[in-house]
Amino acid sequence: MEPLTIENARVFDGTGLTPPRPVHIDRGRIVADPVRGARTIDAGAGALLPGLIDTHLHVQARAALESCGHWGVTTALDMATPRPRETLSLRHRDGLTDLFSAGYPAVAPGSGPITAMGYPDHIAVPGPEAAEAFVASRARDGVDYLKILVEPAGPAGMSAFTPETVTALVRSAHSHGLKAIAHATSAAAYQMAVEAGTDVVTHVPLEAVISADLARRVLVTSPTLVMMRGIQTAVGSRLPLDYENARLSVRRLHEAGATVLAGTDANGDPSAPFSPPYGEAMHQELRLLVDAGLSPVEALRAATVRPAEVFGLADRGVIAVGRRADFLLTDDDPTTDIRATTRIRHVWSGGIQLR
Numbered sequence: 001m002e003p004l005t006i007e008n009a010r011v012f013d014g015t016g017l018t019p020p021r022p023v024h025i026d027r028g029r030i031v032a033d034p035v036r037g038a039r040t041i042d043a044g045a046g047a048l049l050p051g052l053i054d055t056h057l058h059v060q061a062r063a064a065l066e067s068c069g070h071w072g073v074t075t076a077l078d079m080a081t082p083r084p085r086e087t088l089s090l091r092h093r094d095g096l097t098d099l100f101s102a103g104y105p106a107v108a109p110g111s112g113p114i115t116a117m118g119y120p121d122h123i124a125v126p127g128p129e130a131a132e133a134f135v136a137s138r139a140r141d142g143v144d145y146l147k148i149l150v151e152p153a154g155p156a157g158m159s160a161f162t163p164e165t166v167t168a169l170v171r172s173a174h175s176h177g178l179k180a181i182a183h184a185t186s187a188a189a190y191q192m193a194v195e196a197g198t199d200v201v202t203h204v205p206l207e208a209v210i211s212a213d214l215a216r217r218v219l220v221t222s223p224t225l226v227m228m229r230g231i232q233t234a235v236g237s238r239l240p241l242d243y244e245n246a247r248l249s250v251r252r253l254h255e256a257g258a259t260v261l262a263g264t265d266a267n268g269d270p271s272a273p274f275s276p277p278y279g280e281a282m283h284q285e286l287r288l289l290v291d292a293g294l295s296p297v298e299a300l301r302a303a304t305v306r307p308a309e310v311f312g313l314a315d316r317g318v319i320a321v322g323r324r325a326d327f328l329l330t331d332d333d334p335t336t337d338i339r340a341t342t343r344i345r346h347v348w349s350g351g352i353q354l355r
């Protein structure tokens, strides 16, 4: 990995772009001073952003990570996989988007992931008494956090946990040092996820706007608007679903002070209602977050510094000395027009150029 200097870059510092300046890289990290013999790239006063972090996708193949890298997504947080051995083996490879994984998700017996999505029967958690054994098993797998499908029985048929089971899963996760991420696509599920103390709630309801009272109690959300819009398009005419409810819920959550994270739910699952494309969907998500009321700077923070803070990824998310050299270099300024994130000139992950 050769040392590198990116010259003449307007650096996204979390609030805006700096005047053009050099950024020095050595052994995959940002360093303070120029390194002797470093190769130099002229950024041409383009915008240098921290590599994007997709806080919700599903990865089972290397090609998914290659597509992420092409689009400037340098960190991928897998939020459940039916093949944990394959997924976990793709983590932390040089020259590839850096992957983290939940492994198997916590689901109720007979729920959609088991009957329709290829997850094995044996992972089902029948009640609170089974929570600790399930979480201990995930910890032995070496997962990075726990995913819990919090969903009352309904049209989606995704799960049917009692509040007691969700609470027990969250307690066990925390006792193993794992964050608990809740899948929730209805107001009732959001409520259950919040009351159980989950750390992040992902998705957002399509059936109704969540109440202001509930919004105030949500700490962190990864709404996956691009997925919710895709579901509405795929099945909305058969069910009382409306993307506008998702959009207004995000607006309400943001205004209530919840931390909003960028996530796409990109997947390669033929049984999924919709499959946002790896990497590319992140740019659609950023636009939808702006459409839902975040400023372009807030949307960029939702894809960089915010997820790094929430998931404890202290080595990334901002461009600063000591951090990983994960970057996305764009021609134009996405802090004034979020659509500029797709005009990508180069991408680096851990100091290795991917594009």
Ligand SMILES: [Zn+2]
Binding pocket: 056, 057, 058, 079, 265
């Ligand atoms: Zn998902």
